[in-house]
Amino acid sequence: MQSHLPIDVTLAATAHILVAWWKPVLLLIPFLPWAWLISKNFDKHCARFHLPREQWGTVHLVVGVVAILAAISMPMKSEAAFWAGFGVMIIILVADVAVFMNIVNKDERVPENFRLKVSTLFYQAKAKDPKAKVVAGKSEIAVRGPDKSLVAVPDAGTPEYDLRVSAENVVLRAQAARASQIDFDPAGNTYRVTFLVDGVRVPAVLHDPVPPKEGVPPPPPPGVMAGPEAAKVIDFWRAAAKLDVAERRKKQSADVIIERGTQRSKIRISAIGAQAGLRATMLFDPEGAVRRKFDGLGLLEPQAKELRALVEDGKGLVLLAAPPDQGRTTTLYTVIKMHDAYTSNVQTVEIDVQDSIEGVRQNIFDPFADGAEFSTTVRSMLRRDPNVLGVAEIPDTNTAKEICRADAERTRVYACMKADSALQAIAQWYKLAGDPEAAVKNLRGAVAQRLIRKLCTNCRVAYQPSPDMLKKFGLPPDKIKQLFKKGGQVLVKNKPETCPACGGIGFVGLEGCFEVYPIGDAERALIKAGNLQGLRQEFRKKQLPDIQQAALRKALDGTTSIEELVRVTTEQEQAKPAPAPAKPASAEQKA
Numbered sequence: 001m002q003s004h005l006p007i008d009v010t011l012a013a014t015a016h017i018l019v020a021w022w023k024p025v026l027l028l029i030p031f032l033p034w035a036w037l038i039s040k041n042f043d044k045h046c047a048r049f050h051l052p053r054e055q056w057g058t059v060h061l062v063v064g065v066v067a068i069l070a071a072i073s074m075p076m077k078s079e080a081a082f083w084a085g086f087g088v089m090i091i092i093l094v095a096d097v098a099v100f101m102n103i104v105n106k107d108e109r110v111p112e113n114f115r116l117k118v119s120t121l122f123y124q125a126k127a128k129d130p131k132a133k134v135v136a137g138k139s140e141i142a143v144r145g146p147d148k149s150l151v152a153v154p155d156a157g158t159p160e161y162d163l164r165v166s167a168e169n170v171v172l173r174a175q176a177a178r179a180s181q182i183d184f185d186p187a188g189n190t191y192r193v194t195f196l197v198d199g200v201r202v203p204a205v206l207h208d209p210v211p212p213k214e215g216v217p218p219p220p221p222p223g224v225m226a227g228p229e230a231a232k233v234i235d236f237w238r239a240a241a242k243l244d245v246a247e248r249r250k251k252q253s254a255d256v257i258i259e260r261g262t263q264r265s266k267i268r269i270s271a272i273g274a275q276a277g278l279r280a281t282m283l284f285d286p287e288g289a290v291r292r293k294f295d296g297l298g299l300l301e302p303q304a305k306e307l308r309a310l311v312e313d314g315k316g317l318v319l320l321a322a323p324p325d326q327g328r329t330t331t332l333y334t335v336i337k338m339h340d341a342y343t344s345n346v347q348t349v350e351i352d353v354q355d356s357i358e359g360v361r362q363n364i365f366d367p368f369a370d371g372a373e374f375s376t377t378v379r380s381m382l383r384r385d386p387n388v389l390g391v392a393e394i395p396d397t398n399t400a401k402e403i404c405r406a407d408a409e410r411t412r413v414y415a416c417m418k419a420d421s422a423l424q425a426i427a428q429w430y431k432l433a434g435d436p437e438a439a440v441k442n443l444r445g446a447v448a449q450r451l452i453r454k455l456c457t458n459c460r461v462a463y464q465p466s467p468d469m470l471k472k473f474g475l476p477p478d479k480i481k482q483l484f485k486k487g488g489q490v491l492v493k494n495k496p497e498t499c500p501a502c503g504g505i506g507f508v509g510l511e512g513c514f515e516v517y518p519i520g521d522a523e524r525a526l527i528k529a530g531n532l533q534g535l536r537q538e539f540r541k542k543q544l545p546d547i548q549q550a551a552l553r554k555a556l557d558g559t560t561s562i563e564e565l566v567r568v569t570t571e572q573e574q575a576k577p578a579p580a581p582a583k584p585a586s587a588e589q590k591a
């Protein structure tokens with residue numbers, strides 16, 4: 001009889017709780033951060049990356065209403081029902097956030113480093129300013145040598161600590177500028193320091209601008225570092241990479257790993273003796289820089305078809321030409337990878353192996369070894385009758401002669417050259433081979449390329465080109481309605497903001513502009529006769545685009561701008577015809 005009492009009390013209490021004031025308050029607790037996230041963070045994210053902002057707004061609104069209805073429509077007779085409703089509401093809100101993040105993170109308009117992460121969701125309301133990452137005067141990165149061991153940070157206040165900060169500063173500034181490479185070149189009492197940003201060399205900005213002060217010498221201008229400081233910074237990185245710091249002539253290179261927060265990157269440190277000191281290069285992510293799928297090289301469709309056919313043919317010689325830093329190594333590696341290294345014998349002769357290719361034997365040529373001759377190395381490779389041989393450069397006529405002797409029926413040779421165009425490469429090859437007959441006998445193709453910067457799709461600006469400008473490029477004014485130029489800013493809630501995707505530069509990433517010329521009997525006859533003008537006409541007749549035409553196509557489809565096309569093609573004309581170097585200038589051979 002007494003046993004009824006507790007139950008009655010509980011029921012009464014439940015009825016009382018049903019109207020308790022804290023229940024709606026409790027419902028608000030998960031609702032408020034959700035609403036904040038949607039309105040302050042997700043909405044801006046959509047505005048910054050041109051995602052369908054209004055549609056997402058509607059989706060979130062509907063989900064919010066559904067979540068509240070789910071919570072209050074539960075039969076609230078029991079406490080269990082209230083908690084069930086509360087739980088369902090949280091699940092709906094969390095699912096909304098998860099689905100949004102999942103979908104926008106897969107959107108290619110959002111660059112990798114701006115993907116939303118659960119851990120930083122509530123901190124991303126402000127746009128990241130990459131330059132704000134550089135904090136002067138303090139060691140902030142962990143440095144690991146090739147054996148993964150940490151390089152100890154010296155005590156603060158010592159000259160060693162200041163050097164460490166100075167060495168880190170160069171790397172941090174380069175990363176903030178989205179540089180892929182840092183170069184130090186001795187120039188008298190100073191060093192010229194440059195960053196390579198999307199294939200464009202710019203003076204390295206190593207200090208924040210400071211107002212001039214009396215009695216205080218101004219810091220060196222961008223791109224210049226005091227000689228002794230630069231030499232110490234170079235030696236710091238050489239020591240970190242466990243290179244022989246006493247060696248000041250031979251080329252050495254090794255990798256270091258740097259870690260900052262959750263970011264980890266590999267840097268290849270290379271140094272070689274030059275007249276006034278050491279010439280050093282710090283290359284970020286060396287392997288990633290030369291890894292590209294065939295479809296990502298930037299070939300136009302007919303060119304891709306021609307190059308694929310050339311690779312499949314698998315016989316004779318194909319010249320791969322580009323000026324330094326213009327993607328030649330990437331193209332060499334990509335075509336080498338198209339050959340099956342497991343069923344056939346695929347080899348390379350290289351001075352710098354930038355990435356290891358699975359199944360491929362990559363022979364390193366050391367120009368400083370006693371009695372080393374590039375041509376001898378190439379000859380011994382060819383004697384083994386490889387199916388494919390990639391030759392990273394042709395430094396002299398002897399090497400060219402060895403390549404001429406290769407068995408064209410059994411071996412495909414890809415030979416890299418420094419040249420601005422396929423025709424220039426053919427002319428150089430003709431000269432190097434020495435004998436017209438030998439030069440053309442095995443020649444099957446010539447490929448040349450230059451890299452062009454791709455417009456940032458997040459901030460590029462569409463405009464209507466003037467008829468005059470179109471005429472200049474031989475384009476029909478009535479057909480071209482719109483072109484794009486670089487932007488650099490986006491509007492977020494009607495306020496211009498530095499575009500987060502490109503950091504305000506207006507370009508993100510590079511793509512090749514190619515010439516792909518297969519060489520058949522007709523072309524061989526023209527080359528043999530030394531008739532390059534006739535050869536040019538022959539390629540035109542076959543409607544094979546040259547580099548400028550390839551760049552123009554990329555401007556027409558909005559991949560790049562007319563200004564960038566002009567930059568790339570005029571630099572090309574101004575560039576001197578690259579003579580064959582006496583000694584392999586390996587430091588210049590990059591992605």
Ligand SMILES: [Zn+2]
Nearest residue numbers: 456459499502
């Ligand atoms: Zn942009």
